[in-house]
Amino acid sequence: MGIAFSWFLLSLILFFSIDPILSTNGNPDLIQQTCKNTKYYDLCVSSLKSDSSSPKADIKGLALIMVKVGMANATATNTYLSSQMLSVRNDTVMKKVMKECADKYGFANDALQSSVQDLSAEFYDYAYMHVMAAADYPNSCHNAFKRYPGLIYPPELAVREDGLKHICDVVLGIIDALGFDGDHYL
Template structure:
């Protein structure tokens, strides 16, 4: 009888206390991404992340990407309005703002796809969102004399890194099926 009580108490104790060294879901998820630190900091900054599953973590990262794309769209729109009278620069800034708007829309579509567990489509939308900034950079290259602003290059890199994290999480979700 004493052994049985010990056995029950032992299993009860490990069920209420996680084993040390076991990575939590955020760490486990981020470990499989190219940008671990970005993944960790983004997911840990969201108060709902500890209460969700891997799909929920993907949605949180997509929302980080949407926020990035929207902020870049706003930045470009503001720059276009406050830039010099250079109509060509204004035209390119407008085109870039539109591309970041499309990136945001594409990421929003991926949230819907994740909700429906259509991981291939979600992945496709995330990859499209990651590619829209290239169209912005190419718009600057089309016109000699226009220099791709470093502020936009940093934002482009940020969105691409976020999308890379999301695509890695989606790949892991697809593998779980």
């Protein structure tokens, strides 16, 4: 009975020490604490502070905000690529590659939308998987340019690719803070 009570006491201590981190409404330090778990701290902090709902969000809410930032990036890139297709009407290869890239960013947006549903349902492992997929779709776009010798990967697209990957890395870091223990989610 002593061991069981010790485990109970330890569990209780852990619960109360973790609970303030997971659900602190209005904690101004929560954004900084959360962003410390990410690969791109400055991007995380600036993105979250720019959203008016972040001061009242818990960690899951912060993850959802960052996913929406990623969705906005993917949508903007899809729109950019679609507009670029109009300027390369006579170049069928470039138009084909731009269309493929636009589709990939559309798929990235879809994957991020799926992660919103997963986060809301607290299926963190699935959310993680969808965010990883969203981060990988720009690679397919980059590879499409490599398939055609002479096509140059536009610098503007490279910047957008890095942006989406960095946003996804931030989301993955936040999801890690929600309960990932290295092998599976708690």
